[in-house]
Amino acid sequence: MRLSRPARITLGTVTGLILLVIYLPLLVVFVxxxxxxxxxxWPPPGFTLEWWGKAFQNQGALDAIAxxxxxxxxxxxxxxxxxxxxxxxxxxxxxxxxxxxxxxxxLPIALPGIVTGIALNNFFRTIIxxxxxxxxxxxxxxxxxxxxxxNNVIARLRRMGTSLExxxxxxxxxxxxxxxxxxxxxxxxxxxxxxxxxxALSFDEIIVTTFTAGAGVTTxxxxxxxxxxxxxxxxxxxxxAVVLVLVSIVPIYFAQRLAGAEQLQK
Amino acid sequence: MTTATPAIRLxxxxxxxxxxxxxxxxxxxxxxxxxxxxxxxxxxxxTTVLRLIAxxxxxTSGTVELLGQDVTSRAPFDRDVNTVFQDYALFPHMSVxxxxxxxxxxxxxxxxxxxxxxxxxxxxVALGTFGSRKPxxxxxxxxxxxxxxxxxVVQPKVLLLDEPLGALDLKLREQMQVELKELxxxxxxxxxxxxxxxxxxxxxxxxxxxxxxxxxxxxxxPAEIYEAPTSPFVASFVGTSNLFDETESQQLLGLSGVNSIxxxxxxxxxxxxxxxxxxxxxxxxxxxxxxxxxxxxAGGKRLTVLEQNxxxxxxxxxxxxxxHASFAKADVVALQPA
Numbered sequence: 117m118r119l120s121r122p123a124r125i126t127l128g129t130v131t132g133l134i135l136l137v138i139y140l141p142l143l144v145v146f147v148x149x150x151x152x153x154x155x156x157x158w159p160p161p162g163f164t165l166e167w168w169g170k171a172f173q174n175q176g177a178l179d180a181i182a183x184x185x186x187x188x189x190x191x192x193x194x195x196x197x198x199x200x201x202x203x204x205x206x207x208x209x210x211x212x213x214x215x216x217x218x219x220x221x222x223l224p225i226a227l228p229g230i231v232t233g234i235a236l237n238n239f240f241r242t243i244i245x246x247x248x249x250x251x252x253x254x255x256x257x258x259x260x261x262x263x264x265x266x267n268n269v270i271a272r273l274r275r276m277g278t279s280l281e282x283x284x285x286x287x288x289x290x291x292x293x294x295x296x297x298x299x300x301x302x303x304x305x306x307x308x309x310x311x312x313x314x315x316a317l318s319f320d321e322i323i324v325t326t327f328t329a330g331a332g333v334t335t336x337x338x339x340x341x342x343x344x345x346x347x348x349x350x351x352x353x354x355x356x357a358v359v360l361v362l363v364s365i366v367p368i369y370f371a372q373r374l375a376g377a378e379q380l381q382k
Numbered sequence: 383m384t385t386a387t388p389a390i391r392l393x394x395x396x397x398x399x400x401x402x403x404x405x406x407x408x409x410x411x412x413x414x415x416x417x418x419x420x421x422x423x424x425x426x427x428x429t430t431v432l433r434l435i436a437x438x439x440x441x442t443s444g445t446v447e448l449l450g451q452d453v454t455s456r457a458p459f460d461r462d463v464n465t466v467f468q469d470y471a472l473f474p475h476m477s478v479x480x481x482x483x484x485x486x487x488x489x490x491x492x493x494x495x496x497x498x499x500x501x502x503x504x505x506x507v508a509l510g511t512f513g514s515r516k517p518x519x520x521x522x523x524x525x526x527x528x529x530x531x532x533x534x535v536v537q538p539k540v541l542l543l544d545e546p547l548g549a550l551d552l553k554l555r556e557q558m559q560v561e562l563k564e565l566x567x568x569x570x571x572x573x574x575x576x577x578x579x580x581x582x583x584x585x586x587x588x589x590x591x592x593x594x595x596x597x598x599x600x601x602x603x604p605a606e607i608y609e610a611p612t613s614p615f616v617a618s619f620v621g622t623s624n625l626f627d628e629t630e631s632q633q634l635l636g637l638s639g640v641n642s643i644x645x646x647x648x649x650x651x652x653x654x655x656x657x658x659x660x661x662x663x664x665x666x667x668x669x670x671x672x673x674x675x676x677x678x679x680a681g682g683k684r685l686t687v688l689e690q691n692x693x694x695x696x697x698x699x700x701x702x703x704x705x706h707a708s709f710a711k712a713d714v715v716a717l718q719p720a
Binding site: 279280282283284285286287288289290293297298301302 | 436437438457458459463464465467469471472473474475484485487488489532533536
């Protein structure tokens with residue numbers, strides 16, 4: 117479609133403005149991580165690498181990153197297994213209450229985090245009497261991480277149809293062999309995309325985490341919130357934030373390339 | 383009924399989807415080594431019958447026997463039948479050779495043997511050098527042959543083919559028809575072939591079952607189906623027919639009941655012996671080897687006539703000519719009213 121010159125300029129300007137609103141604050145964080153000011157005054161009074169050095173020696177920050185990574189890996193693993201199983205059940209089988217189950221699986225991602233958080237907190241402490249800790253965060257995160265896996269896998273299953281699986285069964289493969297040799301290879305990129313999203317969701321989750329983490333378990337977002345307004349810690353928080361931005365570009369980049377490669381194959 | 387065990391025996395086979403009887407109390411024996419076609423319009427139940435034989439669907443009632451054994455409740459992987467799918471259903475993440483070897487692999491055939499057998503199967507469909515390619519790199523006709531090789535390499539007792547030539551262009555389809563027939567002769571196994579193409583069914587089959595509304599409308603050899611259709615549906619679905627309802631039969635043919643006559647049995651010319659009705663040519667359609675003419679009889683009844691183009695006269699514009707449409711009484715087929 118050809119656009120007139122004024123239309124092109126207007127649209128270009130709007131696009132530029134929106135990108136600016138999104139990325140300028142990130143740039144400020146980046147600049148502030150090199151600032152000599154400890155309370156984030158603008159413009160930065162001077163340039164220093166001090167915080168970058170300190171950040172990588174800050175045990176609290178490093179522990180928090182390790183905790184968050186651990187939670188995200190476990191929550192993603194649970195989501196991959198359960199998300200795939202529920203997708204297979206809903207897409208390949210008919211049973212009573214199928215639509216209800218489908219809705220109930222997707223719902224957690226739409227529920228306000230604060231509601232999920234309070235509900236799980238109550239449930240864990242007063243109903244089943246489990247001590248809050250790493251495990252309770254993992255379970256809480258898995259409730260909504262499943263959704264990203266589920267959405268990706270069920271879309272793939274729908275597109276794939278049943279004829280490949282029927283062909284496999286027809287040629288003598290049992291249910292498990294068919295899954296291993298035919299269904300799973302077809303799902304691989306959908307699982308990767310869903311898993312990357314699940315990992316990203318879990319890694320920066322703070323609301324539900326606040327309600328399901330016991331004392332002594334600090335994930336990275338909680339650590340950042342705790343330290344942002346402490347004297348002399350703000351620049352270190354900026355450093356960590358910059359590292360997180362850089363790290364989160366990687367999975368998004370791969371997820372995009374994956375999607376692009378599949379477009380080409382079609 | 384002969385004493386030989388049929389390759390496939392369907393007894394009282396019924397499949398309902400909701401309120402619809404997709405297959406309605408079907409009884410059918412298919413002999414060993416037979417090339418059997420199930421012909422019918424879409425929605426007539428022919429594909430459902432195939433899927434019931436393959437085991438992809440469970441019947442609502444009735445049984446499926448394979449060589450005398452009841453396999454009704456067995457899973458697809460537990461039946462000695464294989465399917466060539468309409469969309470080929472080749473595994474896109476595997477090479478052509480891996481696709482063909484798949485059935486042997488899941489049966490636990492050692493790697494060396496299964497690769498040898500798969501290679502031989504690929505060679506038998508003239509694709510020996512294509513083994514390392516991915517299915518997406520093949521043309522439609524080549525994929526079709528890979529699907530055939532993949533289904534036959536495991537030596538099934540019965541091969542099911544679900545409109546396998548539907549996606550191919552005409553030339554390729556005619557070539558594949560010949561190859562299918564040759565393959566069936568050389569393997570000596572039963573082929574059950576689903577198609578909505580009546581010409582394909584007539585060309586290939588030993589016997590044809592014409593399906594309509596989940597039932598077999600007529601069962602017979604291609605010649606029986608074509609020359610002696612028993613119902614108006616078969617008469618008009620298989621080839622073209624001129625149908626005469628009861629009043630028209632009475633007035634024009636002097637016969638009772640519903641009757642039909644094939645277009646190629648009618649000749650146009652001067653008044654002749656047998657049935658000879660005055661008519662006017664209203665349309666002339668040149669088809670290369672033949673010409674299709676539409677004529678209108680005195681009472682307004684229209685007939686389709688097919689003439690072989692044995693002389694160049696056939697290209698003449700004969701619209702408006704007054705002729706006689708003549709045919710032998712013996713060529714008129716009496717139908718059971720619908």
